[in-house]
Amino acid sequence: MSDPTHLPLLQLRGISKSFPGVKALAEVDFTVRRGEVHALMGENGAGKSTLIKVLTGVYQRDGGSALFDAHDINPKTPQDAQRIGISTVYQEVNLIPHLSVAENICLGRQRSKFGFLNWREIRRRAEKAMARLGIAVDVAETVANCSIAIQQLVAIARALDIDAKLLILDEPTSSLDEKEVERLFGVMRKLKDEGLGIVFVTHFLDQVYAVSDRITVLRNGNFVGEYEAASLPRIELISKMMGKELSEADFKAADRKEHQRGETPLLHLENVGRRGSLKPLNLEIFEGEVLGLSGLLGSGRTETARLLFGVDQPDSGTTRLDGNPIKLKSPRQAMERKFGFCPEDRKTEAIIPNLSVRENIVLALQVNQGWMRYVSRAKQNELADKFIKALNIKTPHAEQPIRLLSGGNQQKVILARWLASHPRLLILDEPTRGIDVGAKLEIEKLVASLAGEGMAILFISSDLEEMVRNSHRVVVLRDRKKVCELQGGEISESAIMHAIAKAES
Amino acid sequence: MNLRVLKRNIPFAATAVVCVLLYVFGAVQFYDENFFSLRVFINFFYDNAFLGIAAIGMTFVILSGGIDLSVGGVVGLVSVLLAILMENHGAPPVIAIPLVLLLGAGLGTVMGVFVHYFALPAFLVTLAGMFFARGMALVLQYESVPITKHVDSINSTLSLPLGSGLQLPSSALIYLGAFVLALWLAHFTRFGRNVYAVGGNEQSATLMGLPVARTRVGVYTLSGFCAALAGVTYSLYTSSGNPNAGMGLELDAIAAAVIGGTLLSGGVGYLAGTFVGVLIFGIIQTTIIFQGTLSSWWTKIVVGGLLLLFILLQKGIQAKKLRPKN
């Protein structure tokens, strides 16, 4: 056997993994060295999470080889993976909320004395683990009372408490603010210097370049390439992820149609806010207008949408519809005013998984008609067929349960649900997230044509390019506060980013 | 910090307050009848020992995020089996009692396996378990039969004299012993902490590498064991094998745990709370008996009401927690 120190820490070769009907990974290579931060990049559906799950024993690979620390590995469970030194910290922090920080770090590995758990040792060990990360917290505190950032660090401390050699951080920064991200990076660099291999999965480009040594890019389950971060220009990384050549010019809105706004706004928010989720803001939406709502994750975009649609209630300010003040207590009341809302989390907030495409489409219309005025079956079939055709929904027939459709087609069904009820205002929260490029373009086209027909659209997206391309006007939020409003020619990626950046100082 | 600890313990504190209030009420109301006496106090534990033991197992199950509706049925089955083994077959207690305890634990294990490995809803599996156990009890022995052998000698050997003619009877002693063991299990063993973890967030527990399967099956095994022990205690207490023993015990046990501050969603709660919950149960029962004119059915209704009250209290606290902090 060769000297293990000359081999990379982790060497995956030709990894394949299929699920019924989908080839999730096809011959993927992935190499991580000791003492490096290795970014794993790719769009949604690229195979990042499948690869991670194969690596951590959640899934078993169908083919290929895995060499870790000079040994063949094939972990069957997360425990297996942990035992050989592969630890993972997931995006939605996996801790036990009601137990203390100390217990969360030591759970399952506590030592006993005379048949009794040694609580003093648990405490000491947890303090040591947190100190290693350079973090001072009261380890007796209940995890539920800690900020997400601290919870993340607790999860890392737990991962390191066993002798982890490879640490996988799966989208760790998505809920953190700038300062917390910096602190996390500090911890990552420290661990890297201790010789750990770190896999960093994220969709924030800045962060990739700030902390990573090398980058592996996946696309549609295929291995695209492995690059030194320092010698891979940002634009090239993007084009590799997206699989098409892009030039900087594409990121500017070239041919924006100007929107002719009416006299009174359809909807006018005056100092509308909600304690703890949105600071009071002013917002106007006109008929026939696509209003973009931009900002980082957690900036208050979704919160605004929820207030508008009556999911949450504001505790300050006035909302005016056609100039008349309204108060919405529930989505139903918003729907009575002809609002529609495609929520961000399609799976848990939008689709009714086991009901058919037809029923999913008809639902909102039926709600508007009331309990007793049943939308006849003939009308239902007609609507379903119409929208399947108009939105190019790929389904064998209208009676297919929606859960069997792909993400993009599910999204189109949800759009159809709202279009069938003829809304005046349609709120789209990340309508193109996690769907393929083709469907994404179709949805963007639809948005434009709906606005052309006079519908007001509130468009929320993390994708700046998409935001710039589709919006007539962009409102930028940061830290649950409106920081700026851009119109027509002012709208560009850099303007939005500057707006966000300016607010930081 | 202190305020936070206090907040976290509101349900438990409320339980303690209710308990003291009820006791003071009984003590004042029935002062002349000696409600406030050590003898009556001991009887709280003596009369409800089998409930308390079953509630211990139930608390673990609820902490793990599950529910066990089979405990009453198991009490009936064990009670009957014990009578048959000792009366009809002349089995000595040292063989008969471990045998029935093993049987209860085994039933629990089977239910745990169904719940965990085949992902069947806990309430359904344990409801079927309840029917199975109760049905088997009735099949084995349709009527209640007295147990004449061994019971008296066990009861006299196991009791603890407290002086001035009072003694801690065997069933109370078994209950208190079980309670102390359960405290150790919950707070000073990995198993106990894993129960909290599994109930707190099962997905996290899995990803943390905790033995979720073993914990879940273990919890139902423990509950089955406790139910069987409760059945033994019942038989010792009544000197009989009764197929209808423990009818509706599952709700009383759930009520004791919930009133004691254990959250039905799992992951939060204390065995000490359950202990106080059982005590409240005993006080209500005794009060109604002292009252004399009220039907014993009022116990059920009052407990149902208290259960409702505490569930609403839990809901209120959870709703407050969900609201974002500013």
Place this chain on the structure above:
Amino acid sequence: MNTWHKLKWPIIALALVLLFNFIFSSGFFQVEIKNGRLYGSLIDILHRAAPVMLISLGMTLVIATGGIDLSVGSVMAIAGAVAALLLTKTEQPVAMVIIISLAVSFLFGVWNGTLVGLFGITPIVATLILMVSGRGIAQLLTDGQIVTFDNSAFEFIGRGALLGLPFTIWLVLFTFILLTVFTKKTAVGLFIEATGDNEKASAYAGVNTNVVKMLVYAICSLLAGLAGLIVATDIKAADANNAGQWIELDAILAVVIGGTALTGGRFFFAGSLLGATLIQALTTTILTRGVPVQWTLVVKALVIIAVCLLQSETFRRFILPRWKKVTV
């Protein structure tokens, strides 16, 4: 086709039970006409199954929303007790007796629905409260006694016959048709299935999920009350202790056999009726074979576990490869 797929197993099971009786119990399939009324084991099975059938129809809706109602047995006891008291202690006409006892049942359902829908209490626990307190209430009403009554008009519910068939069978048929129309020709069915399948998404699409839940528990309790009247008229008495005991398991079992998933979503009334028939056929078979009645409890427990296992995806995945290995 979909319906057949869902109902395949209960139909086969029922056929097996009938086949068993065809071979081993002579006269099982005989139907006689006495006094213009049909008699026979088959009719008897349907007649005896009526209370469970009625409750299982309501339970189907509750389960379709992802809930459960454990209190049906207690509601039966309460309805019987209320009716018996009104018949013996007051001069109320029979129609009023029926209306009042059903209204009381309905209100208890609204109570359950309020706890589940408005307060968000886990259905098992919410209905468990009434399961136990309810029997206490029934006991209080009847003072712990079995209240007997004698009123032929009222007794028609459980003992009468119409066009040769027991009235109970007509009652079930009528309820079945009414509920089917009510759920399929209005939006109620869609809203119930949507709520059970994904409550949050339904609420975001404007479905008033709280009202949906209130409604199903109220319907379920109402039907439990009706079943309570049948049982009471059957024995001409209100027995607070025994009326409707264990019936919640029968009803849940019937629903599960009938193909409605306990996790909620799609529901099948016909399947539930079939399930209830199967259970009663099984019970009758056990009794006619001379097996002690206690065994039915054990058999039902085993059947429900078996049915759930058959429907469990996990179990199939666990057992099928091994099964194939054995058969190959």
